[in-house]
Amino acid sequence: MSEAMDFKVIGTRPIRPDGVDKVTGRASFGADFSLPGMLEGAVLRSPHAHARIKSIKTDAALAASGVKAVVTGADFPQVAAGAIEGGEGGGDFADLAGNVIARGKVRYHGHAVAAVAAQSRAQALAALALIEVEYETLPAVLSLDAALAESAPLIDEGLMTSGLAEPATAPSNLASVIEMGNGDLDAGFADAALIVERRYQTPTVHQGYIEPHACVGRWGQDDQAMLWCCTQGAFDVRSMTAKVLGQPVGSLKVIPSEIGGGFGGKTTVYLEPLALLLSKKSGRPVRMVMTREEVFRATGPASAATIDLRMGFSQDGKITAAEATMAYEAGAFPGSPVGPGTMCVFAPYRIANFRIKGMDVLVNKPKAAAYRAPGAPQALFATESAMDEAADKLGIDPIELRLRNAVEEGDSAIYGPKFGPIGLRACLEAAAAHPHYTKAKDAGVGRGVAVGFWFNVGLQSSAEVHINEDGTVTVIEGNPDIGGSRASMALMAAETLGVPYESVRVVVADTETAGFTNVTGGSRVTFATGMAVVEASKDIIAQCCSRAASLWSTDEDMVEWRDGAVHPRPGVNVEAKPLSLKDLAGKAGRTGGPLLGKASLNARGAGPGFSVNLCDALVDQETGQVQVKAFTAIQDAGKAIHPSYVEGQLQGGAVQGIGWALNEEYVYSPEGVMENAGFLDYRIPVASDLPMIDTQIIEVPNPGHPYGVRGVGETPIVAPLAAVANAVSASAGVRMTELPLSPPRVLEALDQA
């Protein structure tokens, strides 16, 4: 891409095409769909965090009024182990199937044990109470320390730790170990004038999407099935559901609804296989909708983590050595994001001597799911807290300390590869010059700085561009629109084709209409699917040039595309007026048929994203309550296709990160029952808790994308945890190392100081 590119529509801020439907209530979300004869489904969930299922009796439930079908784990096929592909990582089909419905053992409070379909939801719920399950309860394992204790109860009796130098000889709750390292750690610490060494802890938190999981499943008599559901990836739902049910992928059509938030939590399946099997048994469509309580007890969450960190610094602030031991809760099945965590923990900095050890640990909690930049917020909470403490102790400005160590283009990341063009230094310099940073703090206010990082990913995408007979444009793509991607795709198509934004309509299609497309996640949609839309638009341009050349009886290399029309090349002696897209659309039938551009690709060249956050916070010394007084999010977007939606991503990530830092956590009873499974007790930030989140977009173009795009959805949640904690620590005068910084925890720290 060219930095000097003169954009006409990219970078503008048109109204999102789905906006009116969403603000007027006309948009259809997961629970809004219905079919004639549809039944309502409900799930019986485990009342124990850890127990063997000795027997399940469903006869009484099946005989109850209105009940048409009951399923248990015994109705599902055994699923062989095998990695789930699609870019979410850390998953296995057998574990997925075991999480959808328990077989033999329940692994967390809320684990699905049986499901019922009845003519009404009340009848389905009444029938659940008639299912008799005999359990043999087992001790619940609820923390990393408890899970790793020598005598810990085993959650999976067959789990042998992978990643060890010598094969494990006995099962344990430690699913895998990852180690990275370079240089001479001892020598690095010996050179240090200052060593910061602490344990940092983050809690189990939920993605907190507003729309609960919901779907409608319909199994046909010909064994062809359909699913309507809210998901971040219809193709992923298709492959996962087909695998859990032992059906060919092609027998299942998935139609994505609008989605009321996902943040990674809607990249897997929970209800969908249950609804389809209930439909198969009953011969009727089945709708299933989770309550908020079920969402908390059985979906998500993001991993709790404990990170033991040690960093050494020279007197002038250079990092001489760094070491991290990182344990992440996987939940009841392997697959925490500790792998990305180990790569992110020191990613912003040049460090010659380091060791990192990551551990994926089973506990009796719901299986961890992706949550924006999975694994990174926990990791950089630790590192950026230590950087802040080092800056304070060395008497160096915290941004200057980071600038002295920041990675740049050409540096090798601690995880190996060299960085291309990146924007960390630009973000830090922008932060240093920002009015938020240069203005004096109010009395008692603490100011925190933190850096965020995420790799960003590419993966597979498809797109079609259809030119209608009046020259308007329809784009068909397969990524559910979470963050404004319809608008972004329309802008990129309009820019490429040289037509107005308003003439482009983007359709999010089902799995039988759109070409295969990986999940909406990983910060890949604007990058990868955007690239497919640009390629499909270029396919249209090539066809237009070919047809115009034929009409002008000249060769294709005698014409060119410019300003939304085909022109004779300068100097070519053709008597012709330029032919616009509209002109050629009108002649499509007479020049070869409809204009239809296609592209499918496995996108390469995703550019990493860096951010810097600034936070001012005031601690009430009497109550421990924290007020966020000011917050600024600065991030490299490569090129902001629609700046308002980039700003929205930065603001949304900041708010979620502030919630993670200040209040959000799963509170468990000793028996492993979540005690705050609702938004009244699980406290996410609301507007009255927050200042206006200021944003600044930095644009260091990504050479891997035709318009310079980097993903922007993940990085914004990474830095806020440490930015808030650093501000709170400064205001409180006490270093805070365990999240959340809720009033009781802050008050306890103040009392002990």
Add this chain to the structure above:
Amino acid sequence: MAKVHVPFDLRHLAEGAAVLEVRGTCYRSLMAALRDRYPVLEAALVRDKAFVLDGEILDSPLLEAVAPASEIHFLPRIGGG
């Protein structure tokens, strides 16, 4: 020959080597050459790691060209939310 950086936690499968020089003109031939020398390492890389060619993480590689000066890394797999 391309430089293959052996992940820190798998070096015991390559006689402790941090970097291996491996002949291959594409992912498939490079991994075949690696399999001939260190079959257990190659299997672990394919099963557990993402392939990184000259700084770029490649999903589902097969025929991607590898140059004599290429630098190859293998990383834990990355998802996203």
